[in-house]
Amino acid sequence: MKQTYCINELAQDGFGIRLEFASGDLEDVLAICSANADVILSRFYAARGLMLIEGMHGVFKHPRALVELSRLFGSEVENYHQTLTSPRFFHDSEEEILILSNEPPCNHPPPPRSHDDGLKVQFPHQVNWHSDQSYRRPPPDITLLLAVRTPPPDQGQTLVADCTSACAALKPEIRERLRHLNGIHAPSWVGRSREAVEKGEPILDLLPHQLPQRHPIVRRHP
16 A cells, blocks of 8 residues: 555654655645544644644645644634734634734734843743643644744744653652642733733733633643
């Protein structure tokens, strides 16, 4: 039988997988994902929730394919026009796709740099580690990122953390303490974060979909 796809480890420690296809045709990719969803998802979750697919350039001309690919992880794909997302993040044709760019009209600001012009990645120097839109109820399960233009290796600003291994590395008594704790989540721009309070930023009135949500500090997936 002809092999149409393969799954390889992305890193030696087992964090992440690389999904490769014999054909780069988008219709073939979507059909393979649909027909082999159970196998792919089993490997995805075993690899602690990180998957890389290269060669998806066809999505640039057919962006709907990205929405269809996301259905591998579940049938519900949010419509950003219905979540009160700012229009500057909207995709030209697909309401389920959000654009992040430092170019107009998005104009996403660059992160603050340290005194040596570097980018700090550890807390508390870097406080931007997050799970996308965790203030939502329920919060999103999966984030799909499509790199339109990949930056040079020393300029990328997106990192993915292996939180499963980080939690496992904690002392048993700390893990047990965290197991019983909840966090209160709210959007970062409404003046309710610790940093906003310390800076004296105004506290904004919350819209119905922005009301704080309580989630476990440690959440299991799937």
